Amino acid sequence: EAGVVQSPRYKIIEKKQPVAFWCNPISGHNTLYWYRQNLGQGPELLIRYENEEAVDDSQLPKDRFSAERLKGVDSTLKIQPAELGDSAVYLCASSPGTGVTSTDTQYFGPGTRLTVL
Amino acid sequence: GQQVMQIPQYQHVQEGEDFTTYCNSSTTLSNIQWYKQRPGGHPVFLIQLVKSGEVKKQKRLTFQFGEAKKNSSLHITATQTTDVGTYFCAEMEPRPNNSGGSNYKLTFGKGTLLTVNP
Numbered sequence: 153e154a155g156v157v158q159s160p161r162y163k164i165i166e167k168k169q170p171v172a173f174w175c176n177p178i179s180g181h182n183t184l185y186w187y188r189q190n191l192g193q194g195p196e197l198l199i200r201y202e203n204e205e206a207v208d209d210s211q212l213p214k215d216r217f218s219a220e221r222l223k224g225v226d227s228t229l230k231i232q233p234a235e236l237g238d239s240a241v242y243l244c245a246s247s248p249g250t251g252v253t254s255t256d257t258q259y260f261g262p263g264t265r266l267t268v269l
Numbered sequence: 270g271q272q273v274m275q276i277p278q279y280q281h282v283q284e285g286e287d288f289t290t291y292c293n294s295s296t297t298l299s300n301i302q303w304y305k306q307r308p309g310g311h312p313v314f315l316i317q318l319v320k321s322g323e324v325k326k327q328k329r330l331t332f333q334f335g336e337a338k339k340n341s342s343l344h345i346t347a348t349q350t351t352d353v354g355t356y357f358c359a360e361m362e363p364r365p366n367n368s369g370g371s372n373y374k375l376t377f378g379k380g381t382l383l384t385v386n387p
Contacts, residue, residue, distance in 0.1 A: 194357050194377025195312065200364075208364060208374060243311060257302075258375065260311040 154178070156261030158244050164267045170232035173264045177225070177246030184221060185258060186229050187243040195243055195260075201227060234268045241265050273298070273360050275378035283386050288348050290381035292341040292358035300361040301341045302375065303332060307354040315343075317361075348385050355380040 157176040165171050177184050182203050187195035198217065200208040203224035212219065216235070221227040231238055245258040274293045282288050292301065300319045304312040316325055318334035318341060325332045331344045345352055357380040361373040 192379070194359070194380050195375075196377070197374060200374065257314045257317070260313070262311050 156244055156246055156259055158242075158261040158264055160264055161262060162265050162267075164269065165234055166269050167236055168233040170230065171234050171266060172228050172230045173242050173244075173266075175227045175229070175244030175261060177227075177244070178259055181246035181248050181259075182224070183247045184227050185245040185247075186219060186227070187245065187260075189241045189243055189263070191240075198229070231266075234266075236268050239266055239268045273301075273358055273376065273378040275358060275381055277381055278379065279382045279384075281384045281386065282348050284350060285347050288345040288352070288383055290343050290356050290358075290383075292343075292378055294339050294360065297338045298341075298360050299363055300373070301334060302359045302361055303341075303343055304357045304359060304377075305354050306357065306380070310354070312357060345383075348383070350385050350387050353383060353385050355382045 156178055159174050163171055175184065184201040186198040188198055189195040197211055199206055199212045199219050201221045204221050206219065216233060217231055219227060219229045227244065229242060241263040243263045244261040247258045276291050280288055300317060302317045303315040305315055306312045315330070316327065316332045318325065318332055321334065321338050322336045323334040329346045333342045335341060341358055343356055357377050359375040359377045361375060364374050
């Protein structure tokens with residue numbers, strides 16, 4: 153079974169430029185998460201989707217960050233414009249999350265390492 | 270949400286020595302998960318602890334949940350070079366889902382970086 157797929161793996165941009173990350177979760181997983189991980193820190197949740205609905209985006213900086221999961225499968229995370237402080241690894245994770253008894257394990261993708269110059 | 274504090278931040282051991290990392294909270298935790306992240310890699314799920322005083326073992330790894338559910342620990346017996354990486358605890362905060370059940374929001378600690386000298 154394929155794991156969570158993310159692209160690109162690495163991205164270097166200049167500040168004020170836009171950037172987008174793509175995630176394909178494990179097949180059949182209804183719940184999708186975007187995290188940001190700064191160097192030496194644990195991942196921090198940005199947004200959580202159930203199917204195509206963003207059910208928790210309280211920690212997403214909405215002035216410059218946006219995300220979508222139009223068909224409830226793939227998702228994109230966008231930053232526009234990027235700032236120096238956005239340099240981090242952006243991780244996507246998915247979990248089955250079906251029905252009343254959701255499975256608790258989250259499966260992480262390899263991440264996109266963003267460097268803003 | 271509440272924060273979980275992990276100590277130590279770094280630990281360097283000789284191969285064969287034991288290693289322990291601790292996860293502490295000032296308030297009662299719902300459930301705890303532990304993850305391992307290899308250098309340059311992504312977090313990989315290790316275990317979930319739910320019950321007060323719970324102890325689970327995976328080969329050389331022993332996970333404990335405190336009686337008051339305010340702390341947890343991960344102990345590795347006789348470390349090997351393959352144990353190198355950062356170990357994170359994460360508090361699972363229940364969030365209702367659209368199906369009438371719950372999903373969980375994970376709040377990660379800062380992790381403990383383990384290095385092993387062969």
